Amino acid sequence: MANIISDETIEYVGILAKLELSDEEKEQAKKDMGEMLDYIDQLNELDTTGVEPMSHVFPVHNVFREDEVTNGDGSEDTLANAPLMRDGGFEVPKTII
């Protein structure tokens, strides 16, 4: 395997992705990611010098809304699926200490 994924990398990506992996899962993730990156490295066989990265496949542009209020009180729908609700909002663990 050309791409060796370190414990630190898996730890770091776990922080970014907000995923907590068990030790077993971490080992598997290291292996899977390494293999995938080896596979993805095939792309380097292609010379893409001067090729514009294509984020949108069709040249569609300027899709706008007019600045007009179309929505009314949406609180009921917004909160309909809340796992934990308080005072008309979503309850979360305290964000400042």
Next chain:
Amino acid sequence: MFLMSLTAVELGKRIQNKEVTAVDATREALAAIAAREEAVHSFVTVDAEGALARAKQIQERIDAGELTSPLAGVPVAIKDNMCTQGMKTTCSSKILYNFMPTFTAEAVCNLEKAGAVILGKTNMDEFAMGSTTETSAFGVTKNPWNTGHVPGGSSGGSCAAVAAEECSYALGSDTGGSIRQPSSFCGVTGIKPTYGTVSRYGLIAYGSSLDQIGPIAKDVTDCATILEIISSHDSKDSTSVKREDTHFTEALVDDVKGMKIGIPRDYFGEGLNTEVKEAVLAAAKELEKKGAIVEEFDLGLVEYAIPAYYVIACAEASSNLARFDGVKYGYRTEEYDGLHQMYKKSRSEGFGAEVKRRIMLGSFVLSSGYYDAYYLKALRVKALIKKAFDEAFAKYDVILGPAAPTTAPKLGASLSDPIQMYLGDIYTISVNLAGLPGISLPCGTDSQGLPIGLQLIGDCFKEKNIIRAAYAFEQTRDYAHSPIAAQEKGGVS
């Protein structure tokens, strides 16, 4: 039980002619579901009561002459990644186990306006990540042709439901082949439309730049009819394209004289099952016999589509799936100490292994220091792939090839080796990268009796070309669009 053996359009005609009612059709569908779900497990949610109530209302409107759509009163199954107001939508994930959307996806709204009777929501690979429908948190779906095999994925539930005659037709979504590959495995017909043809509003995103909703049905006529109904320019989806030419049923013409069909040599190399290869090339011969000009050519870059796809799709997925955090909806872990642990535990317990694998990969390729090497590189390769297709379509009206390298693998055979599983999407993935339309339709069965799928790819906005070619090919076969129909015919066709 025979109404579910009819194509959606045939059933629609009988309903319009007052030979049968929407309620009759819905009852039959529900009976079929009751009979076959244990073996097939196509559905995550079946809304029997609601479906019957809707069927009754729709029949009243048909009787009043208000609903004249060809599919009015016809029962449909919806892949569980499309929001349905008041009907649970889970993406086959624990993290959305109880999610009740407050609005309905635009494509489903379009069906409802046309009088469709929604039966329920079909099983899928979790968040559409997978090619077998085995990554669902709610159990695997089995291939109705042989329940020891997978139905393909990620729209495996939708394709299996159509093949098992549990519904008249279904909606699926296709990010890298998720309509065409399971259609191929289940012996049904499915279209992945040009990107932007069907609104993505209400489709729970996997890879936003690749996702498209499309029809899955018993034949090409059904697919063209459904696609005509679900296509719309939607001001709620900025990537929705304004199109004039969405009268797809006009292309249901048995005439391919002079149509230029290209067969990419690179689709017939290593890894392609011989039986699949023979069936697909035989299909090309049939079209040639009908007057199409069939030619081999080199498309190029085929092997690079999969790595480019996994970079782009996983990167987008890592961002799209960030919203599932236990705050606003869905699963939240029971016990936690502080915000970050709440996030991590909810997500780690809520997502399955394949989803986590792709989120990790996607987060990594976007992370500081790797963006250029992976993400931008993949976008550049995407541009090259698009260019290769542009060049091909300068010469050909349609590209013909297999939908998948094999027929449906056995249950449990694919998940152990992710890359091997990803390779199964080799013929479908580049179509999504280039935003093109593709259709998969049955073109035979292998020695085990499992269906083989033919894929026809068109230039962007040229669905009519592939519909016409597919329709013409379909006329050449005595056609069994389900294992049940095949049995009735006394064997496979």
Next chain:
Amino acid sequence: MSREYETVIGLEVHVELATKTKIFCGCSTAFGGAPNTHTCPVCTGMPGSLPVLNKKVVEYAAAVGLATNCTINQNCKFDRKNYFYPDNPQNYQISQLYEPICRNGYVEIETADGGTKKIGIHEIHMEEDAGKLVHDDWEDVSVVDFNRSGVPLIEIVSEPDMRSADEVIAYLEKLRLIIQYLGASDCKLNEGSMRADVNLSVREVGATEFGTRTEMKNLNSFRAISHAIEGEKNRQIDLIESGEKVIQETRRWDDTKESSHAMRSKEDAQDYRYFPEPDLVPIIISDEWLEEIRSHQPEFRTEKLARYEQEYEIPRYDAEILTNSKHMADLFEETVALCGKPKKVSNWLMVETMRLLKEHEMEPEDIRFSPEHLAALINLADAGTINSTVAKEVFEQMFADDTDPEKYVEEHGLKTVNDEGALRATIEQVIKDNPQSVEDYHNGKEKAIGFLVGQTMKAMKGKANPGMVNQILKELL
């Protein structure tokens, strides 16, 4: 021997745009409202929802760019900035990194020595605001309200061109004025419609390399900005002097403690994984569209100043104060259009209005009274219907709650008494009651008359015509 240091400051200024609706959905941007009432699937990150860009946001952002001498990027795009936080419903913010709408601008500020200095603008980009977290006082929980989620923002990123708190304040005031003149935002720091994050580093005078910078957040007033700059400068110098290193980090200013603390956490990797937003399409600003935006640019302060001096013949000093707030300038022009008398209108605004603003710690933008009412008040005073004391009293009422001065004067019977008979009778009584003052007056104490005028006014509840009172008094004495 102590070394001399220079402070290097760059600002990231967030401004909430004055659109009626949010940046990607049709929800209202109005302040207030019960939690989560101004929300929909889009601004709460519901699965399956998709953003659609508000055109007005592009126009406001481009207008600010033009007014700050930026180059408008006629082919701009949105990107996703990925980070987890409960006020960020999708856990990514739609922003611009790779192709922001404006680049390479500047504004000119006046420096302490009376000269001018250009502060470079690196870029301006469009993005969405986050929701609000309300922290429970008793339990360890916070509550998320998405009413502000998706309110359009522009972020104006300056070059590190400022060297002192004074320059920072001058730059912010200049920006605020420009944006207020454009009508693109009310720019209230205290309400959060204008927010500034301060990037600050120090280096020895003469050094060419920049020092390590920190970013200071949560600055809600010019005072907080000044104090935070002073505090951070000293903190960094102390670190360097004691041989320690400044760590590049984000710090949060605590206004009550007058100090800052690092916002570091193992769980905040500050790696935002930007990539092009696939749900939105690129924005192409054609030459025609840009020209249209340019043609709608308002008269800015410099032009207004010149016009005020010429058209209204008011002194430069007055014009400067009036044009220092768009709201004040509008009020002035609208009032003059109703009642003429630019000098009088200017006086009311410069003297009484400014006094009351200061007294109530308000900004000119907070003025509530209408030009119609100010014009009416001036007309009443001018016609002699009310005297100047009454006028001031009426004005205070008007300032407080935009009272209609005509109605108020009528209802409270404040019209000036011009009836000579009534005045004469009152004055005769005052003379009778104050023999000492009368004697003083006759003994040459001119001042005594003032006391008698005062007593008369008091007896007449302030409504007497002061000119007539003087005249009659002198006559009777």
